[in-house]
Amino acid sequence: MRAGSNRIDVTVTDVVVVNELVKRFHFERTHGGILPTFSGGAHVVVEMRDEGKTRLNPYSLMSSPLDTRDYTISVRRDDAGRGGSLFMHREVKPGQRMVISNPVNLFSLDLRAKKHLMIAGGIGITPFMAQTAQLAGRGGNFELHYACRNDALATYADVLTARYDRRIHLYRDDHGEKLDLEKLLSTQPLGTYLYVCGPAGMIKWVRATAAEAGWPDETVHFEHFAAPQPGKPFDVRLAVSEVDIRVGEHESLLEAIEAAGLNPPYLCRGGVCGQCETNVISYDGKFLHNDHWLSEEDHRSGCKIMPCVSRFEGKSLTLER
Amino acid sequence: MGINFKQETFRDDFSFRNSPEQVRRFPFPFHEDGYMYSVNIEPHVPGAKNTVFEHLFDVDEHYVSEMHDRALVLAEDPLRCQSLPHMTLAGWDTLELLMTEKAKSYPEHFSLTRDGDKWHWVNRPLGIDDRFTFGDTSTLPYDPLEYITRQSQGDFAVLDQRDGNLWMDAGIVTTQADWSLDFDIGMNFFEWHAPVPLAHEMGVFKRALKFLMALQQGQPARRHNWTMTINPRLDTSPENYHKWGTDRTTVTPENVGDKVHLRVEIQMFFRLPRSNALLFPIRCYLIKMDELVTSPKWARRFHRVLRDLPPELAEYKGLVRYRPTVVEWLSKYDDGAPTSPGFGPD
Incomplete structure (x- = not known):
């Protein structure tokens, strides 16, 4: 059963090249007015009309939940993927009309937390952009640890550092910087909740390390960025x-x-x-x-x-x- | 044209009555001549004019008096409204939803002006005119949930969603069919439904939970439930059982029409946008047997439903003692004629 309408008509108002792999897309309501309020960690499903084929891809909202004049998403180009990210990168231009879904949150903050400890890998940074904005607006206690390949692909690390300064910790592979997860987890205050979003290997590592250190399952939240993989027909x-x-x-x-x-x-x-x-x-x-x-x-x-x-x-x- | 708000009581002298117009819009809960549990969830979309579903949040002629009764309950027992510390944001979500919908549905009675986080709320029926800062609890006389639900008919449970379950972590409950927020606070979905007979075995709650966890913003849903109440008392709570439990022994063939009420709950489900919590408003409607039988179809059908109700359900709903008297009384209005399908009066 579905109630009401789940689709929102939007217009692409800006497309920004963030780095060699990532583009950011801004959407506003085509017919004016603010977009629905959402919570940090929510995603929308973007409908793509690609040569007679309809693709429906989910992307985390990364704009501030405190400002819904527009929604923004960031899309990492996946040259080996099924084509959704390539469509976004190649075909979507400012002024274009698109359809997105209402926001849905499957990676919600646990508001009981005394402290939110966030671990991001690569493009897994996007839900944390919205969550940190939400928490910062209410004086929430958070700390973000962000692993990336190099400075050029440290998507939004500069923005986050400018906003939140020492609450952001960056780990660049090419500088040999490595997150000491055991130590990080062993030095957290009671009431800390852990969130991880990134590649499957990273999620597995963080969950296993937390379990080993005795963190209860309910305190460990994770979001898989599992896009469907191509395969034989x-x-x-x-x-x-x-x-x-x-x-x-x-x-x-x-x-x-x-x-x-x-x-x-x-x-x-x-x-x-x-x-x-x-x-x-x-x-x-x-x-x-x-x-x-x-x-x-x-x-x-x-x-x-x-x-x-x-x-x-x-x-x-x-x-x- | 505005609503003609009545002055009446739900205690002591029980002056509550429905006007003929209010009887016609009563949400009669039986679509056929029998009753068994079902999840019976449907989209909560605005419905036909002059029904209780015309607007997302119905305001009716009993509004002012119901709010007065709620204030009396809260003065005696402040624990009827509780909010665990992490639920304040959900309280603001609730306040926004109720204010915007009320102002949109009933502009002659309510208005809301927003300038960023500076809000101005006017509630004419209750004589309230307040300016406050959205998100700043210190600018309201109560926390946001209590503030707005002291101005909204029906009970409200606010459910936090986490760990694959729903948790009753906030609410205001003063017009309930014998359940207690103070007892249920902090429980999960299966815990607070534990006393319900039959439905667990039927898998009803597992299916309902799966549905509710996936409920999306902008796509609210609703279902209904029913029971019976002796005297038009809104506060039939476990806390006050000593005040109303004995009412069940006072039903006689002579007073059924005035004393015995069908009690219908419209339960709604809304995904709240900032907190990702679920708002669960439970709106109670009462109708006297004398008022119900003004619809011949409703009279016939309710007679058959009550007569044939499984004993476990009659026990759970607390109807056992007076059911035979009411069935006998209703039988005078049932000539055995067939009833038309659907809920409405003929």
Whole structure:
């Protein structure tokens, strides 16, 4: 069930080259007025019309939640990806009209925290841009540790340092700077909550280190930036709607289901929120599960799949859709 | 044309009555001649004119008197309104939502002027005219949740979302069907629903939680629930059980029409934008049996629902003692004719 309208008509008001990999996009309401208030960590889903194909990609809002005259997102170009980031980089220009969703927050601040300890890797910095702005506006206690490759790719490190000074700690790979996580975690005051956003390896490392140091699971928050990966095309039977579809190399299963005219529910399109969970009726082949929602047991059972990020290789697959 | 606010009581002499217009807009909760639990959630979108769903937050003829009753409850028992320290931001979210919607829906009664964080709020029915700084609690006479919900009909629970669950970490509860905020504060979704019979086994709460956790900003939802109350008392709380529990023994065939009320709750769900919390307003509507039977369809249907209610539900809703008397009374209005589908009176 969906209530009300989830789509907002916006106009691109500015496109800013941040560095060789990242561009920033500014959106305002096409018909005027402020955009909906949001909370730090929220994302919007951006609709892209790309040569007859519709892409729906989630991006974290990085502008201040205290100022919703416009929304901004930053997109890192992924030359090996399925083309969403390339579309944003190549095709989206100021003045263009686009459609975005209402904000959704799956990476929310825990407002019980006495202190917010944030760890970012690469483009994983974007949700923290909004969260730090939200906290700073209310005198919140936070500290951000940000790992990047080099100065040229330290996206927004200059902005953050100018705003928050010594609360920002930068670690540049090419300078051999390394975050001493064990030490950092062992010197935090009681009531500290930990947030991590970055590459999968970093999230795994931070979670494992925190668990080893005795941090309760409830105090460790993380956001995977799991874009669907391209893969070999495969065929699927949608049993409820009695439709056969083919999932293309650069298409996700969810996108192929939508292209067939179905509207399964979704929020994150990144294998985290659980909304598009789909039952498998029968299969002959191998699942390529890429989600963080289903349990390992679910993965092994062959009974469920998350069509937003997971794929299939084999002879036949029939889904309850 | 404005609303004609009534002066009436929900205690002592119980002068509460519905006008004929208010009876017609009563949210009768049964779409068929029987009742069983269901999640029954639907989009909370503005509905037809002259229904309680015309606006997102309904204000009706009982507004002023209900707010007076709330003030009396709070004066006796301040713990009816609580907010854990991390929920202040959700309180501001709630204040913004209620003020903007009230001013939009009822401009003749409420107005809000915003100049950045300098806000000016006028509530004419209650004679309130306040200027304050949004986000600065020291500029209001109460914390933001209490301030605005002292001016809003219905109870409000504010649920924090974290760790894959919802937590009842703030609220104001003075018009409740026998549950206590002071008892439930800090509990999670399964804990505060633990006393409900049958529904856990049916998996109702797991499905409901999954739905609520995914509820999005700008897409509110609602459901309804019902029970019965003897005398038009809003505050049927566990805290005051000694004051109203014995009312259940006073029902006689002669006084059913005036004393026995159907109590309907419209429960709403809103995602709050700054705090990412869920606001859960629970709005209570009361109708006397004498008023209900002015609709022949409602009379027939309610007779059948009450007569055939599973015993566990009758027990949970506290109807066991007086149900036979009320069923007998209602049977006079049920000629066995079929009823039309849907909620409305014929």
